[in-house]
């Protein structure tokens with residue numbers, strides 16, 4: 001199997017392009033420059049990682065995000081960056097041939113492949129069956145021999161929109177089903193493609209996963225809130241807020257807090273990595289962050305309400321306290337949700 005460096009060469013890219021990718025990825029991962037030679041050597045010599053990608057209750061938006069919006073790799077290299085043995089949306093075979101190739105890959109790469117799951121799971125075995133098997137069975141079967149599992153997107157990480165009230169299918173996140181294996185959560189609706197690329201490169205180059213937080217998210221990308229790195233923060237600090245989407249203050253780029261921005265309680269790398277080849281992210285395009293990478297973001301139901309007035313009985317001080325608690329283990333988010341549902 002080819003190495004990533006060989007893929008670069010095959011696609012007509014130079015060693016300089018390859019080194020640029022390795023340097024950028026090392027920086028994005030927050031690794032010290034002293035590890036650069038190790039990263040380069042691994043990407044030059046180790047075979048591409050094998051990935052089996054399952055889709056359950058999803059919209060395929062995470063796949064779209066992954067193949068279209070990374071800024072680290074040219075698209076044609078990205079499509080060969082991993083050895084994608086099974087992916088319902090991208091692979092050529094279908095039906096029995098597809099299922100057979102998955103079985104072969106699981107057997108051939110036992111203990112070595114990365115299992116990526118997109119979409120939520122329904123342990124009741126009723127919904128979302130593929131080839132006569134429930135998604136629950138398919139997940140268990142594929143996870144058993146995986147090196148580790150990556151839940152890509154908010155549906156796989158937290159249950160997402162399929163799990164939103166009244167949760168008609170009984171959807172649950174992957175980590176509630178897979179308990180005996182590391183499950184890395186890469187939430188977002190959809191997540192940033194570069195985060196998945198960088199997480200896989202870390203594993204390939206250093207032989208281990210990047211450090212994870214209490215909710216299984218890579219700390220490098222989810223260690224800070226959107227608000228911590230937002231370029232509109234100076235306006236927030238100065239008390240300058242847009243009052244409506246088309247007012248003069250919005251045109252001047254004032255803070256979107258009063259238009260419902262959930263940046264202060266949302267952990268993601270959008271302000272730093274951004275989207276579409278690092279072109280922009282929601283706040284830069286004039287829309288408040290609605291917290292798509294946080295658990296139960298849809299059920300909170302307050303997308304365009306400012307955090308300070310989301311519900312009687314919860315103040316901005318409460319939310320700030322919740323965020324501080326969340327910095328330790330993510331418990332603050334659950335605490336805020338409880339408050340919003342009327343808990344004490």
Ligand code: SF4
Nearest residue numbers: 227230255256261263
């Ligand atoms: Fe914070 Fe949102 Fe304002 Fe940015 S736009 S400073 S994330 S509240």
Ligand code: F3S
Nearest residue numbers: 268270289290291292
């Ligand atoms: Fe989602 Fe907020 Fe980023 S809505 S895409 S986490 S800016």
